[in-house]
Amino acid sequence: xxxxxxxxxxxxxxxxxxxxxxxxxxxxxxxxxxxxxxxxxxxxxxxxxxxxxxxxxxxxxxxxxxxxxxxxxxxxxxxxxxxxxxxxxxxxxxxxxxxxxxxxxxxxxxxxxxxxxxxxxxxxxxxxxxxxxxxxxxxxxxxxxxxxxxxxxxxxxxxxxxxxxxxxxxxxxxxxxxxxxxxxxxxxxxxxxxxxxxxxxxxxxxxxxxxxxxxxxxxxxxxxxxxxxxxxxxxxxxxxxxxxxxxxxxxxxxxxxxxxxxxxxxxxxxxxxxxxxxxxxxxxxxxxxxxxxxxxxxxxxxxxxxxxxxxxxxx
Amino acid sequence: xxxxxxxxxxxxxxxxxxxxxxxxxxxxxxxxxxxxxxxxxxxxxxxxxxxxxxxxxxxxxxxxxxxxxxxxxxxxxxxxxxxxxxxxxxxxxxxxxxxxxxxxxxxxxxxxxxxxxxxxxxxxxxxxxxxxxxxxxxxxxxxxxxxxxxxxxxxxxxxxxxxxxxxxxxxxxxxxxxxxxxxxxxxxxxxxxxxxxxxxxxxxxxxxxxxxxxxxxxxxxxxxxxxxxxxxxxxxxxxxxxxxxxxxxxxxxxxxxxxxxxxxxxxxxxxxxxxxxxxxxxxxxxxxxxxxxxxxxxxxxxxxxxxxxxxxxxx
Numbered sequence: 001x002x003x004x005x006x007x008x009x010x011x012x013x014x015x016x017x018x019x020x021x022x023x024x025x026x027x028x029x030x031x032x033x034x035x036x037x038x039x040x041x042x043x044x045x046x047x048x049x050x051x052x053x054x055x056x057x058x059x060x061x062x063x064x065x066x067x068x069x070x071x072x073x074x075x076x077x078x079x080x081x082x083x084x085x086x087x088x089x090x091x092x093x094x095x096x097x098x099x100x101x102x103x104x105x106x107x108x109x110x111x112x113x114x115x116x117x118x119x120x121x122x123x124x125x126x127x128x129x130x131x132x133x134x135x136x137x138x139x140x141x142x143x144x145x146x147x148x149x150x151x152x153x154x155x156x157x158x159x160x161x162x163x164x165x166x167x168x169x170x171x172x173x174x175x176x177x178x179x180x181x182x183x184x185x186x187x188x189x190x191x192x193x194x195x196x197x198x199x200x201x202x203x204x205x206x207x208x209x210x211x212x213x214x215x216x217x218x219x220x221x222x223x224x225x226x227x228x229x230x231x232x233x234x235x236x237x238x239x240x241x242x243x244x245x246x247x248x249x250x251x252x253x254x255x256x257x258x259x260x261x262x263x264x265x266x267x268x269x270x271x272x273x274x275x276x277x278x279x280x281x282x283x284x285x286x287x288x289x290x291x292x293x294x295x296x297x298x299x300x301x302x303x304x305x306x307x308x309x310x311x312x313x314x315x
Numbered sequence: 316x317x318x319x320x321x322x323x324x325x326x327x328x329x330x331x332x333x334x335x336x337x338x339x340x341x342x343x344x345x346x347x348x349x350x351x352x353x354x355x356x357x358x359x360x361x362x363x364x365x366x367x368x369x370x371x372x373x374x375x376x377x378x379x380x381x382x383x384x385x386x387x388x389x390x391x392x393x394x395x396x397x398x399x400x401x402x403x404x405x406x407x408x409x410x411x412x413x414x415x416x417x418x419x420x421x422x423x424x425x426x427x428x429x430x431x432x433x434x435x436x437x438x439x440x441x442x443x444x445x446x447x448x449x450x451x452x453x454x455x456x457x458x459x460x461x462x463x464x465x466x467x468x469x470x471x472x473x474x475x476x477x478x479x480x481x482x483x484x485x486x487x488x489x490x491x492x493x494x495x496x497x498x499x500x501x502x503x504x505x506x507x508x509x510x511x512x513x514x515x516x517x518x519x520x521x522x523x524x525x526x527x528x529x530x531x532x533x534x535x536x537x538x539x540x541x542x543x544x545x546x547x548x549x550x551x552x553x554x555x556x557x558x559x560x561x562x563x564x565x566x567x568x569x570x571x572x573x574x575x576x577x578x579x580x581x582x583x584x585x586x587x588x589x590x591x592x593x594x595x596x597x598x599x600x601x602x603x604x605x606x607x608x609x610x611x612x613x614x615x616x617x618x619x620x621x622x623x624x625x626x627x628x629x630x
Contacts, residue, residue: 065436066436115617115621119617119621120620120624120627121620121624124438125568125616125617125620126617128561128613129616129617131613132561132609132610132612132613133609133610135609136606136607136608136613137610139606246442247443247445247446250439250442251443254439260435260436260439290453290457291450291453291457292449292450292452292453292454293450293454294450295446295447295449295450295453296446296447296449296451296454297450298443298446298450299443299444299445299446299447299448299449299450300443300447302439302442302443302446303443303444303447306433306435306439306440306443307429307433
């Protein structure tokens with residue numbers, strides 16, 4: 001029993017999956033047993049978007065206290081609009097859409113790093129301000145375009161094999177790779193070392209600046225791809241399509257067992273956290289409760305998870 | 316000019332006036348007078364600056380939290396919640412309304428104690444709390460509705476002798492907050508929480524009480540801000556406060572306070588609130604579309620922080 005408790009403490013992500021299972025069961029039972037499979041596959045499909053943005057947020061959060069990427073929602077919307085606009089519904093222009101996504105993600109990531117490392121602006125203000133500038137650009141651009149995504153991209157975004165969304169399969173593989181990178185690769189170990197103590201990591205010869213650059217650029221790139229796929233999934237970009245993702249990208253990471261003060265991560269937990277939060281909103285819908293309860297409960301759960309975790313930042 | 320400013324700046328700082336923000340505000344007011352002479356009359360200022368008072372108190376709420384080297388990402392939605400409570404209950408059940416608002420202030424105090432006891436990063440706790448405020452606001456008021464009592468509306472449109480009301484509110488708020496934080500003895504203790512918490516603890520002060528007091532004060536300023544906003548818009552809207560989160564941070568920082576170390580300027584925060592509002596006003600006098608307002612405000616914040624980092628490096 002003690003050994004089990006110790007293992008559970010080590011593998012906190014198990015809790016997020018347990019939570020997801022509980023809310024799924026409540027949903028199924030209160031719906032009279034109908035739609036059990038459909039709820040789950042819909043959950044997998046939508047949670048995949050949270051996972052994609054959450055993976056980037058996890059990399060940034062892993063880099064230590066204060067590191068957080070608040071530009072994710074703005075990057076998503078901007079990349080979604082610009083890429084869909086560039087392709088103009090033409091499948092042969094798919095390459096251009098991908099180039100636009102990489103350019104938006106890469107440049108915002110570099111701007112964030114420049115503000116944080118060169119101008120010494122605190123990460124949350126740097127990423128938030130950069131995000132507001134992106135948001136203005138998106139608002140101004142959105143008035144000039146109403147393009148639909150190319151059919152091939154829509155098919156990929158909504159495609160399923162045996163009921164399982166393709167995006168979910170891709171993201172399960174991606175999360176598994178990210179988990180291996182964090183636990184086995186030199187980069188992963190270096191990143192965790194930076195997260196535990198940047199100064200000690202620097203003195204140990206770890207290229208801390210390069211690590212920070214990689215995580216912020218990776219986060220923006222993942223956000224840009226998420227934006228494109230979400231726009232393709234919903235048949236076009238919309239100004240409010242990413243409004244949930246500021247809190248959600250952080251929430252899925254924290255609920256999944258990643259330490260918000262850095263130095264400890266769980267890639268599997270991102271899936272657990274995403275499934276939990278998506279299935280919870282389904283459950284509340286089935287129970288006939290509205291957006292107010294959903295927002296309130298999400299906030300309560302995040303704070304409760306923080307309270308139960310044993311992270312203590314130094315004074 | 317340079318030599319003159321080198322002599323004026325220390326004198327102004329000695330009087331507790333932040334030099335650069337005051338200079339920037341003066342230039343903005345002169346610019347506004349040149350572009351639109353009528354805007355600088357008593358009536359013109361009363362009209363143009365009418366949204367300054369809620370901004371000032373949002374900035375002062377953020378200032379309290381920044382004094383503790385924390386940041387409040389939930390102040391905007393909290394102001395929305397106050398707005399929804401007031402628009403629903405203030406006319407019909409004033410006692411219940413004030414009871415609920417007092418509970419909001421208490422919740423803020425409890426949040427401060429919680430952050431101190433569990434040593435949690437304020438950004439995630441306040442972000443989680445922001446969803447609780449938003450959820451509650453949506454529960455009270457799913458769609459914009461409600462009204463403000465006549466006495467509150469009359470108060471907001473009162474024609475004060477000599478000074479337009481927004482400027483009068485600004486002067487009084489600046490004098491009070493400057494006295495409280497810079498001159499009163501407990502104000503010094505509270506600033507110590509941001510600069511040297513171990514010393515404060517060794518001197519026998521409770522860190523839990525100090526942080527809780529700062530957060531409760533932030534909640535109180537948030538309530539005042541929400542009531543002033545209700546008086547101006549005369550209805551309740553669960554999303555009306557959202558912009559105040561970034562604007563309050565920007566006002567405090569543009570006004571000369573630092574994110575860490577308890578180095579704050581209460582007068583600067585009030586001046587910063589005027590500056591943030593006037594950027595929008597000045598932009599509306601130019602042919603530039605108001606879509607870019609967010610960009611201008613974000614850039615202004617980054618510019619101030621970047622310049623400050625540069626001057627530190629040269630010093």
